[in-house]
Amino acid sequence: MQGSGTGMTAEQQKIRAAEWLYRWNLSSSIIGIVFTIGTFLGVFTFLLGPIFTAQFGFSSLQTALVLFLLVLAVIIGFGLYLDKVIHFWSAQATVATTRNPYLVSALYQKELLSLVYIQVPVLKSLRALVETQMMDESKKHTFLAELDRSLAKVEQSIRDKSWPIEPHERVY
Incomplete structure (x- = not known):
């Protein structure tokens, strides 16, 4: 049974749609992180820009760079804490393999x-x-x-x- 002029069967179209939904699901968390970081930088550069200019003589771009490095340090530090100190992902892997032998x-x-x-x-x-x-x-x-x-x-x-x-x- 052919799809409407696409050359793919209905089953192939369903598989193709499932692949794209899976890809979208994988990328949505990364996209969310990128937009969150961008929003954080935009808002706090606007709010802290005058303070950083008055105190340290930073421009808006320098303030954004400092905030970006701060966010990057927090993300890496939190990831290292979860991985090396509390072994978050090893417990998650154990639970996943226990539920799915x-x-x-x-x-x-x-x-x-x-x-x-x-x-x-x-x-x-x-x-x-x-x-x-x-x-x-x-x-x-x-x-x-x-x-x-x-x-x-x-x-x-x-x-x-x-x-x-x-x-x-x-x-x-």
Whole structure:
């Protein structure tokens, strides 16, 4: 069923509309921040401009620059505080993965393709190289056992299309 002269089906039009709504949603928070900073600078440059001119001899442009640097310092400082002191985003990630268990173990298409076309060939090549190396047999056996275990886990993940998370692999 073709759309009205656009060459796209109704389903394709719905997907296209959803993509644009998603992009708009992603950009709206950034646009809001930019407009908030612009409004802050405009209002406070107008209000503080005469005071900064009288006290320090600043022009309106210099006052706006000082206020911009102050706002930038507050934003960066608040971000660092949230990230480094109270670990805000790590808690948010834990909550998100607890609510959506598929977010952790299910492989995305790019991850699956990376495992198939990059990781497996690299592990097999590395195993072949280690086999031909002149080295202590116990070290060689240890390396080969580790490579075999890794290769088996990657191949199992490719078959299952998921990556089982072991307790020691938990990153949150």
